[in-house]
Amino acid sequence: MTRSNAFISIREVDKYFGSFQAIDSVSMEIAQGEFFSLLGASGCGKTTLLRMLAGFESTTSGEIFIDGQPMSDVPPHHRPVNMVFQSYAIFPHLNVADNIAYGLRKQKLPKAKRMEMVDEMLNLIKLPGYGQRKANELSGGQRQRIALARALILRPKVLLLDEPLGALDKQLREQMQLELRALQRQVGITFVFVTHDQEEALTLSDRIAVMQGGKVLQVDTPAGLYETPRTREVASFIGNMNFFRGTVRRNGAATGAVETEGLGTIPVALDQLTKPDGTTVQVALRPEKFTLSGTKPEAGMAIEGTITNSAYLGERSHHYIRIPGKEEPVAVSTQNFQRADGGGSTSSEAPVWLSWSPDSVVILDDA
Ligand SMILES: Nc1ncnc2c1ncn2[C@@H]1O[C@H](COP(=O)(O)OP(=O)(O)OP(=O)(O)O)[C@@H](O)[C@H]1O
Ligand SMILES: [Mg+2]
Structure with a gap:
């Protein structure tokens, strides 16, 4: 990919927490509509990088561009991104519809319009008719889908997903992977997806950045990483x-x-x-x-x-x-x-x- 069709451009980004360097000169380009994954062992800096994209964390040096705009002075709520966290933080006291519509409350939309958008989301996540269900009456996989719908209803240009399937058991996780991929194709939003599970990254992604110790070792397609790893670390990390x-x-x-x-x-x-x-x-x-x-x-x-x-x-x-x-x-x-x-x-x-x-x-x- 060339810089010209990059939707997200991360250029020479460093991140220090005190004297500890969590991100070390990371550069990468992510295209519009791409399903892009950050893959690496615990502590390698995946969440830190995602939080810098979201604006919850500043960069120590370097610059992040989204849609051609430098992000350093743009606060999180003005960035064209939305984040889905690992612990699907949905509100247990609200029903499903109110959970999904939560982010819309500031937009002063008529109730009928809001409900129409919620119904559309419920269809998208294959839970039609679940609007009045209490959030605490849902399974783990259903809650995960509600968290996704809550992020998608705001139509962000970029969705940042931090191990969104981490809490699910293997079977449900595999089913959700397929649904997530289909959903991403359908809505065409750029996904930046964090996982430490190589199989999950290979299944879902257009391209993957393999990270280790705050550095990016290789950015490639799943087949590229598997068939032509460039270093021994990548070769032994994938398969x-x-x-x-x-x-x-x-x-x-x-x-x-x-x-x-x-x-x-x-x-x-x-x-x-x-x-x-x-x-x-x-x-x-x-x-x-x-x-x-x-x-x-x-x-x-x-x-x-x-x-x-x-x-x-x-x-x-x-x-x-x-x-x-x-x-x-x-x-x-x-x-x-x-x-x-x-x-x-x-x-x-x-x-x-x-x-x-x-x-x-x-x-x-x-x-
Ligand atoms: N606020 C902070 N202050 C100090 N150190 C931090 C802070 N946040 C993260 N770190 C450190 O930075 C490194 C990268 O953390 P990060 O959360 O990005 O890892 P990760 O790749 O998401 O790991 P995991 O797979 O376990 O979630 C870790 O060594 C972590 O201890
Ligand atoms: Mg993390």
Whole structure:
């Protein structure tokens, strides 16, 4: 994305609490209508960044632009944003309709108009007819939807959501994720969504910023983060990854190669090899990029190993394979296309061949 179509532009923002730096030179651009997520472990600065977008927190340095306007002198209630908090703070003593209409009370709208807008919201969040229900007579998921409706009814240009599904159990959470995504598409509002759950971020987002220690490590699409992580931290934060230490061995050849601990000297696309010959790198391969076979494959690279452990997980199985020259076993995941016998975990010590396609290899700096 270029700066010109950015709806939110965060430029070189720092945030200090006393001498503690919570946000470290963060820059990113978010497009209009984008579902954008901030993903990172607890304490990495997600809420702080969101609160700076909302105006509840000032920036120590740098600038935030929304819709082309610098925000530093704009108080929260004059920003075109609305925030949904993690603890869905709805008022238990008000009924559903009054909760949803709460933010409209200053707008001096006729009652009929207000009620029409509330009904529209109740339809949108799939709770039609719930207006007179007391807030404390709702389930967790229903309350969450009321909190969303209360924010959406004000038609903000940007909705900031701080772990809005955090309090829900797994099943409800997955259902709400689908509904949230559909809702966002329907209303076309820009969403900035905070989560520490990588699966949730991958499911929902157009793009994700991976954060660590107040810094942004990488901003990319879900597939971009998963298939072409730029650092070891990102590679291991999103999904599982096997790492093999290696040395670049281009030898002036037209095709690249890396000499690895465990996989031998493997061919690697030249565009992945930006470092000079002899540089130590990390070769990264996802567990599902390997193929397991009982006999040596006829073509391509293959390594013989021993299965030390297998776990049956229903639609797939996880295996750990010991190979010569590498201390930690290689994690491999396979799809259970055929109906499996037995199941559970096994420890078989069976010999097996590991193969992979050169284009699934990712080369990372050895940091
Ligand atoms: N008002 C404050 N004063 C001092 N330190 C703060 C303040 N608010 C946040 N911090 C610190 O800044 C860091 C980032 O906090 P933040 O709340 O942004 O993390 P987070 O990524 O949202 O974490 P979580 O996933 O646990 O909600 C933390 O180390 C936190 O202790
Ligand atoms: Mg937080």
